Amino acid sequence: MPPTNMSNEEVPPPLPEKKRRIAVLTSGGDAPGMNGAVRAVVRMAIAKGCEAFFVHEGYEGLVNGGDMIKQADWEDVRGFLPEGGTLIGSARCMSFRERWGRLSAAKNMVLNGIDALIVCGGDGSLTGADLFRKEWPGLLEELVGKGELTTEQITPFKSLNIVGLVGSIDNDMSATDATIGCYSSLHRICGCVDSINDTAQSHQRAFIVEVMGRHCGWLALMSAISTGADFLFIPESPPSRDWRIDMSTIITKHRKMGKRTTLVIIAEGAIDQDLKKVTPGEIKDLLSNELKLDTRVTTLGHIQRGGAPCAYDRLLSTLQGAEAVNAVLEAKEGTPSPVISVIENKIVRQPLMEAVRLTQLVPAAIEHKDFARAMELRDAEFSEYFNAYRITGAAELPELLLPENKRMRIGIIHVGAPAGGMNAASRAAIAYCFSRGHTPVALYNGFSGLIRHHSDKPQGSVRDISWLEADSWVSKGGSEIGTNRTLPSENMAEVSLAFERYNIQALFCIGGFEAFHAVSELRKARKEFPPVSIPIVVLPATVSNNVPGTEYSLGSDTCLNALIEYCDTCRQSASASRRRVFVIETQGGESGYVAVIAGISVGALAVYTPEEGINIKMLDSDIDALRETFKRDRGQNRAGKIILRNEKASSVYTTQVIADILSVEGKTREGKVQFEARVGIPGHFQQGKEPSPMDRVRAVRFAVRSLQHLESFAGWSREEIANDPTTVSVIGIRGAKVQFSAMETVENEETDWKHRRPKAEYWRGLTGLGDILAGRPRRTAPDDQEIGILPI
Numbered sequence: 084m085p086p087t088n089m090s091n092e093e094v095p096p097p098l099p100e101k102k103r104r105i106a107v108l109t110s111g112g113d114a115p116g117m118n119g120a121v122r123a124v125v126r127m128a129i130a131k132g133c134e135a136f137f138v139h140e141g142y143e144g145l146v147n148g149g150d151m152i153k154q155a156d157w158e159d160v161r162g163f164l165p166e167g168g169t170l171i172g173s174a175r176c177m178s179f180r181e182r183w184g185r186l187s188a189a190k191n192m193v194l195n196g197i198d199a200l201i202v203c204g205g206d207g208s209l210t211g212a213d214l215f216r217k218e219w220p221g222l223l224e225e226l227v228g229k230g231e232l233t234t235e236q237i238t239p240f241k242s243l244n245i246v247g248l249v250g251s252i253d254n255d256m257s258a259t260d261a262t263i264g265c266y267s268s269l270h271r272i273c274g275c276v277d278s279i280n281d282t283a284q285s286h287q288r289a290f291i292v293e294v295m296g297r298h299c300g301w302l303a304l305m306s307a308i309s310t311g312a313d314f315l316f317i318p319e320s321p322p323s324r325d326w327r328i329d330m331s332t333i334i335t336k337h338r339k340m341g342k343r344t345t346l347v348i349i350a351e352g353a354i355d356q357d358l359k360k361v362t363p364g365e366i367k368d369l370l371s372n373e374l375k376l377d378t379r380v381t382t383l384g385h386i387q388r389g390g391a392p393c394a395y396d397r398l399l400s401t402l403q404g405a406e407a408v409n410a411v412l413e414a415k416e417g418t419p420s421p422v423i424s425v426i427e428n429k430i431v432r433q434p435l436m437e438a439v440r441l442t443q444l445v446p447a448a449i450e451h452k453d454f455a456r457a458m459e460l461r462d463a464e465f466s467e468y469f470n471a472y473r474i475t476g477a478a479e480l481p482e483l484l485l486p487e488n489k490r491m492r493i494g495i496i497h498v499g500a501p502a503g504g505m506n507a508a509s510r511a512a513i514a515y516c517f518s519r520g521h522t523p524v525a526l527y528n529g530f531s532g533l534i535r536h537h538s539d540k541p542q543g544s545v546r547d548i549s550w551l552e553a554d555s556w557v558s559k560g561g562s563e564i565g566t567n568r569t570l571p572s573e574n575m576a577e578v579s580l581a582f583e584r585y586n587i588q589a590l591f592c593i594g595g596f597e598a599f600h601a602v603s604e605l606r607k608a609r610k611e612f613p614p615v616s617i618p619i620v621v622l623p624a625t626v627s628n629n630v631p632g633t634e635y636s637l638g639s640d641t642c643l644n645a646l647i648e649y650c651d652t653c654r655q656s657a658s659a660s661r662r663r664v665f666v667i668e669t670q671g672g673e674s675g676y677v678a679v680i681a682g683i684s685v686g687a688l689a690v691y692t693p694e695e696g697i698n699i700k701m702l703d704s705d706i707d708a709l710r711e712t713f714k715r716d717r718g719q720n721r722a723g724k725i726i727l728r729n730e731k732a733s734s735v736y737t738t739q740v741i742a743d744i745l746s747v748e749g750k751t752r753e754g755k756v757q758f759e760a761r762v763g764i765p766g767h768f769q770q771g772k773e774p775s776p777m778d779r780v781r782a783v784r785f786a787v788r789s790l791q792h793l794e795s796f797a798g799w800s801r802e803e804i805a806n807d808p809t810t811v812s813v814i815g816i817r818g819a820k821v822q823f824s825a826m827e828t829v830e831n832e833e834t835d836w837k838h839r840r841p842k843a844e845y846w847r848g849l850t851g852l853g854d855i856l857a858g859r860p861r862r863t864a865p866d867d868q869e870i871g872i873l874p875i
């Protein structure tokens with residue numbers, strides 16, 4: 084029943100200087116990363132002089148008020164980042180769907196003096212938030228009309244700021260590429276399917292795996308791409324009416340080619356063209372009875388929602404939580420309520436109302452069987468991923484074959500250190516070649532392999548490769564075709580000779596800064612060595628993420644996940660031993676990317692990078708911060724601390740030296756230990772074992788794009804190729820776009836060759852945010868810090 088009590092309670096007066104009381108709640112199905120968002124909102128709000136409030140159990144807390152709405156302190160969110168689920172609780176709240184529930188919610192907000200609300204939830208929660216925003220003036224009027232609040236009480240609350248954060252594993256909200264939680268869920272799914280593959284392989288079995296996502300096929304599509312599924316069912320693009328025949332043909336073909344396993348991924352909301360639900364059971368009957376495959380069904384269920392958030396969700400939730408507070412503080416009267424979203428690598432604000440409207444159009448399009456529209460309405464990435472899956476998922480698609488004169492022999496080479504996703508990219512490139520009629524040629528062991536071993540007997544380093552050989556590579560770490568740091572300049576004449584002899588007509592080069600350097604050398608050698616005058620694409624792949632021309636390299640996400648696991652483990656130890664700080668050395672060469680992003684993702688107290696260097700003042704103020712923290716620690720909180728130091732941050736202040744200094748400074752003159760330090764060096768562990776799902780899916784998408792780019796030059800003469808700068812390109816993410824950049828421009832204008840990194844590193848704008856949220860003594864005022872992806 085609706086509550087109707089009068090309130091004589093005093094409403095807290097507004098905070099001075101337009102500071103706000105900002106409440107945060109998590110709603111709908113929990114999602115890994117929600118805690119990171121709550122932490123960022125609370126700390127950013129406090130850092131900006133506002134008051135922060137937890138609303139427990141989603142809208143339930145807002146409707147019920149009382150103890151379910153509590154002021155939140157800085158220390159209340161300590162240890163939130165690595166935790167799965169939502170620590171402030173979530174609910175599917177029926178009463179908020181009713182007007183009386185929202186009336187009660189409005190009243191409780193006013194009584195607590197709360198004038199801004201940040202809602203982290205899925206499409207339903209944000210639909211509710213949008214309705215609440217729309218109704219707000221009417222709700223206040225009604226409360227006054229019913230005598231539950233007075234006109235004076237509501238006066239300061241005339242405009243309510245609502246900001247949406249999309250937290251849901253389903254990734255079903257239009258206007259954002261990724262929701263907080265969807266990549267963590269994908270991690271769980273891929274881990275499970277990788278394990279299922281082992282047992283399927285042993286028994287030559289078929290598995291049908293049902294994944295969550297409600298009416299959205301994102302989790303199903305991405306898991307199909309990242310695990311190399313043979314067939315896929317998603318609601319946005321139901322298979323053709325003849326899907327039974329199509330599926331049987333593809334699976335039979337794959338089995339005939341020698342595949343020992345069959346994997347079908349089905350979204351829980353899968354339907355056919357007549358909107359009839361497709362069930363795992365009917366697929367099983369078909370595979371067992373018609374194809375005679377020993378078939379099992381696995382429904383993954385809620386395991387997909389649990390567990391620690393992956394690195395990306397920690398970063399995304401932190402950036403978005405902080406950005407939500409900025410949006411509250413920047414809102415003017417009449418500013419439409421925003422939802423914070425991410426487009427490729429850029430954090431952006433979009434109108435909440437429009438995002439909700441677009442999201443609601445998807446089920447409507449499906450209902451009208453307008454599947455093309457449903458695909459379009461998801462987001463631009465979605466259709467591209469779907470096409471990439473289609474092209475690389477089946478051994479043969481006769482309709483995609485190019486005419487003979489457009490087919491090429493395409494060399495695939497890995498250069499530099501191994502990085503997660505290199506194999507997935509090569510597999511996708513190979514599959515793409517087969518679907519188009521090109522011949523993929525693997526160049527084993529980088530340029531040294533090509534230079535020294537191309538004509539070895541019985542087997543040289545230049546080999547045609549079969550679809551089946553590469554089919555299992557999607558989930559493999561390391562480099563199946565081998566990689567090393569040798570540059571072609573070691574013997575350009577031999578490289579040229581090999582290109583000529585094996586008729587390499589285009590090159591797909593996957594690797595880190597050395598790959599970039601190698602391709603730069605090839606580009607410059609084109610006049611002198613005409614056979615190297617072929618179209619080339621570099622796909623950046625390195626844990627260091629230091630390749631110019633992109634903000635993201637394959638393998639960097641895998642690295643961050645390995646590193647945060649290491650850091651979480653060290654912090655657990657430090658928290659248990661109490662009064663301990665771990666100084667952890669990260670890889671990254673001369674680029675602080677890995678250290679900074681991992682630092683934000685684990686809440687490191689300080690991060691030392693080569694870009695900033697280390698000086699005594701820095702150490703001094705960080706030591707003061709440690710003293711302060713440990714002085715406040717009465718043993719109840721989890722105050723183990725992490726400091727990250729990039730391997731090249733300083734030649735004097737090594738990781739061990741810093742730990743030694745901290746240990747000395749952690750003792751009082753009387754010898755009392757305030758804190759002590761330990762060193763952690765994860766080294767090559769940072770390359771990770773299996774590639775992360777993000778590295779897998781992006782590998783596939785970028786490989787397909789790269790090959791499409793390469794094949795667009797089929798039939799060009801050497802001269803034409805040499806004269807067009809776009810024939811040698813680097814593919815990368817820049818802000819909100821994926822694009823090819825001409826190597827020549829990137830080499831000459833954007834590369835800091837001395838430090839082997841881009842001149843402008845987009846992430847440098849994020850270092851201040853990490854400091855603010857970790858409570859590190861500030862080197863710049865918070866108001867100077869913008870969140871998001873910024874050039875320096």
Ligand SMILES: Nc1ncnc2c1ncn2[C@@H]1O[C@H](COP(=O)(O)OP(=O)(O)OP(=O)(O)O)[C@@H](O)[C@H]1O
Pocket residue numbers: 110111112113142174175176177178179180181204205206207208209210211212214250251252253297
């Ligand atoms: N149309 C609506 N009007 C008012 N409130 C709503 C509406 N839709 C949803 N809500 C509120 O949001 C809550 C969560 O919605 P829902 O159960 O759809 O989950 P969600 O936010 O979409 O998250 P997920 O799908 O990830 O579980 C609901 O329990 C309800 O309180």
Ligand SMILES: O=P(O)(O)OC[C@H]1O[C@](O)(CO)[C@@H](O)[C@@H]1O
Pocket residue numbers: 112205251252253295296297351388
């Ligand atoms: O946890 P519940 O309430 O059973 O809901 C399950 C649903 O929630 C989600 O996990 C998140 O929306 C969906 O993928 C799934 O359909």
Ligand SMILES: [Mg+2]
Pocket residue numbers: 111205206207251253255297
């Ligand atoms: Mg939902």
